[in-house]
Amino acid sequence: MVKLLLYIKHHLTFIWSIVEWCNSMLFYVLYGKRLKNTVKNIGTLSNRPDLVFRSIEANDLKGLETFFSEQPKEAFKFFNPHGFDLESLRKINRNKAFLMIGCYKDNVLAGYCFLRFFANKQAFRGKIVDPRFQGQGIAKEMGRLTTEICRKMEFRLFATISKDNVKSIASSKAVNDVKIVKELPDGYYYVEYLNKK
Template sequence: MIKLLIYIKHHLSFIWFLVEWLNTTVFYLLYGHELGNQLNGLLEKYKGEFSYRLLDNNDMYALSDFFSMQPENSFIFFKPHALDVCSLKKKNKDRSFLMIGVFDDQQLIGYCFLRCFFNKRAFRGKIVDVKYQGRGIAKQMGNLTTEICQLLKFRLFATISKDNVRSMASSRAVNRVKIVKELPNDYLYVEYLLKE
């Protein structure tokens, strides 16, 4: 099934557009109300030295600037979607794709996302400004995205390179990491589970 979806995505763009539209519509109908009622309170819970909030269309310029200010090696393992303003604005319209920013006052210093599917699965990604790394922000984003998935009763997944030692360490600080499958190019398909 996954191979078929990958083929459709790369070779049959019109059908992929319909698949994405269907997923977004069904996800929002099933979970949008519950998520909307509780997400702001959950984001507020994580407020401390830094604040967390959903990114809106107006934030896409700041997000694009954030990406442009990171060193090239920040994107060796982080390639979830296109990083230009136009692509980010399009992604931000997708109600099944939650884009969350971390702010130091008004400055965007971190970004995480949940790509949600109506079959109760989600995929997580996160990146922290190089100047703010080592301050527990990635761990907080991991906790936040895990808690959102708990709220929705979703299973949480990711793909991680075996060479991405920092990301794996950050993930293991928050979750029990179950390797579901080994993928090509030394990547792992993992599920994030609650620590026992």
């Protein structure tokens, strides 16, 4: 099933758009209120007083586009969940099953993470940290924050992760028990992030 969805996403974009729209509407009907209540005070879910986490809103998208344009090319080797131009970001931001989160340090966007929810009570996460802010535990805190959101939402949390993405694996293992569900083509794992025991 995962392979099929990944194939549709990357090769049959029209069909994927329909799938996303249907999922967005169904998720909103079933869980929209729960998501709104969970993230209305998103900043209080973080243990880091030096960081400010907040949902990305429409007026933040230009800044997010600038953030992506300033990242080195190698930053996207393992991170390519959606388009990074303004129109693509607007489309994602309108998706009711997609939560975009900005991490700010000293009023500068230091990192971005997201949760893509599905109506079957599963979510997928992704995260990226500006190289200028790496090594400060920001990716780890984003992982902890998204895990906590899913725990409160009562959703299972998954991701696809490259075997070669050593930094991401390390930050994930710091906050989650990582269960390999399946090995995917091109050296990727399909993993479930579990609460630390």
